[in-house]
Amino acid sequence: MTQEAWQKHSQWPMVAASLIFLVAYSIQVIADLGPDQSRAIDLIITITWLAFGADYLISLLLAPKKVRWFLRNLHELVILVLPVLRPLRLLRLLTLLKILHRASGNALRGRIITYVIVSAGLLIYAGSLAVLDAEENAAGSNITNFWDALWWSMTTITTVGYGDHYPVTVLGRLVAIGLMIGGITVLGVVTASFASWLIERVKNETVYETEQEDESLRIEISRLASEVARLSAQLESRKS
Amino acid sequence: MTQEAWQKHSQWPMVAASLIFLVAYSIQVIADLGPDQSRAIDLIITITWLAFGADYLISLLLAPKKVRWFLRNLHELVILVLPVLRPLRLLRLLTLLKILHRASGNALRGRIITYVIVSAGLLIYAGSLAVLDAEENAAGSNITNFWDALWWSMTTITTVGYGDHYPVTVLGRLVAIGLMIGGITVLGVVTASFASWLIERVKNETVYETEQEDESLRIEISRLASEVARLSAQLESRKS
Amino acid sequence: MTQEAWQKHSQWPMVAASLIFLVAYSIQVIADLGPDQSRAIDLIITITWLAFGADYLISLLLAPKKVRWFLRNLHELVILVLPVLRPLRLLRLLTLLKILHRASGNALRGRIITYVIVSAGLLIYAGSLAVLDAEENAAGSNITNFWDALWWSMTTITTVGYGDHYPVTVLGRLVAIGLMIGGITVLGVVTASFASWLIERVKNETVYETEQEDESLRIEISRLASEVARLSAQLESRKS
């Protein structure tokens, strides 16, 4: 079996595992669980983690150039091995978007905008869970429930930063940095998309004029060609 | 009667209802009303709401494809039904802009800039009313008069976010998120408009050069055509 | 005397008056003056104000279409009449830039960048003086010396907004709003300038290719022309 065939078959099961992880991780961080429930959730998360790990290993074994694939997918290994980077597993859901787009085949700009909106949404959700996980029980923390975490994520990704809530732990600050960089990227992409659209619209008029001039050149050459043809026919007739 | 005809006739009355709602809602949120005045304002707001509702229902009934129109205008129904989204009814005033522009027919960039300025103004005003409505009587709130609400809206839409005022209720925070997204959009549009203008100005020189080269090509072909014509005339004269 | 001639002659004296106003107003706001010194500074500011007023009146009287000029320069009247808008008189110094540029004749992008940097500098300086003037003696204010005011202006125009200093008076907040709008504009212009430069650089390669293709078309037509000429010469020689 080739790596490509494997990835085609594992695509949907992996999306399912991501969704299960999304729900289980959300419950673990947000809800106040009893010991039994907590163990059940832990089990579910472990199972999704094993699924991700199996997919990684099989992909590695099926890769035609194993060392190269290993180096290019180092980030996947890091996300798998470090428990701290657990929330990043949620970004796996972006493959869902890739599958959907492959089917539809939208225009470039529309595709980019969908991508940005969904990525920003996932980033905000994953960031909120991650910061709550890190700050919930920290001393001097001011992010202690999911709603505050979500609000803080929004003020961070938009670079507003009121300062009514902010992370105090190392992990929480790393999440914040991720959100800030995400926010700058989102702003850049939104602006660029709009600029591209506007420039295109304004240019269309100019292009129309140029096309008309090109058209007149084409007519001129066409007339020249028919003149030469007439000349040629004339010579022909005199020969006979 | 077709839907289009209805919307053409209801345009101006709906703008009037929006303006009445604007004034009544502003008074209700900002002023300190006695019970009689409060009832009067409530009545006026209810009447404008009935007008909006009637317009919605008639538009729906007159639509050629009812289900499609219903799905595409779901946001209007949501704004009508949820009292919480009341401030969004102010955005109806943007139709005023649409009417004005249809009459004038400005250049694209000028139209966009007018649109952005008026939308941002409406957004700031509606956001200030909405946040004040939500926070005024909340525990631990620090936005308690209209002037503070307006100031807070400005610091939010520009993503400055001093943190001297910030919402503490769920509703107030949703208003804030709306303003942040609005702010990012405004920034993107301003930047894109300027970029489009600048790129056009810089390019004009280049286009001028290209046009001159095209001109020389045209002259060359024109000379060729007259040469062929001369040749043809020569043959003609020899025949006779 | 025409309005144009007057404005040409009054240009430099008005720049001088602006500079004198700049120094006098700075001293008035920043320094701790005795009553005698205070009266002297008041006198100087009044004199520059009279100079601005005289220039306004004479320009109005010399205008060919007085009503139109009046309406188009309403902002100048407002700045002159309202003492609150005094700091905006500093923006008069931007004419200095206009004069300099008329002499040099730089490229568009370079001119825009100079303009933005100088405008931003003036805006920050004028904003700092204005906010200090407004907040210095206000109750609960936290901007009480020029250095704090300058620092606050920087955090506002860049939309950082730490919140360690913020205005509490109506006037101070209006200054803040002016700085925020200025900041968004500066950011937009910087981004647009860079985008324009980058797009031009990237395109140059493409344009080069297109030019080469155009060149080959030109050669083809040129060859065709010489062929026709040869043909024509041949016919000529056979006739003789």
Next chain:
Amino acid sequence: MTQEAWQKHSQWPMVAASLIFLVAYSIQVIADLGPDQSRAIDLIITITWLAFGADYLISLLLAPKKVRWFLRNLHELVILVLPVLRPLRLLRLLTLLKILHRASGNALRGRIITYVIVSAGLLIYAGSLAVLDAEENAAGSNITNFWDALWWSMTTITTVGYGDHYPVTVLGRLVAIGLMIGGITVLGVVTASFASWLIERVKNETVYETEQEDESLRIEISRLASEVARLSAQLESRKS
């Protein structure tokens, strides 16, 4: 020896001196040193400073137009002479990037992005060291360890500005202003790069169409040329 030859030879030693300075200065600011260690670090920093000074002097002496070189490199002298600007010596490491790029020869946009990421990283690191150096022992300061300084740098360069940490000394605020300006530039460059990429991608389709039309014009002319050639051959054959 020419200035160019000298700079080519001194390139790598200067990068080495910058790296040594980077490490020594980091230790000096971050670590809690005993008097002996402190003296050792001071010595190392002085040696790198002498190396920078010697490079500056030799470059000046070897310059063909000494006055012009002096004026154009005034910023280097200022950085060398003022101890306060010490952290800016770290920016020397950007030459490393210049060397690497000269070797590779990447595409323009890729080069700009590498440049921006490395510059932003250096700016954040140098800014964190500088602000810590300035604030560490100041009264009322809230930036007292390197990790807080780094976190503050990130919130400043992204213009988030929570306000949980902010500089209170003149020097610290100057560092902040540098970071803010850096942040605006980074945002501008990121947006512009993306806009340039997007515009190019969208345009490629249009260009493709134009090229096809140009192609049809080329075929038309080519056919015309062969027609003329046939005509010419005919005349030739009749002559014989």
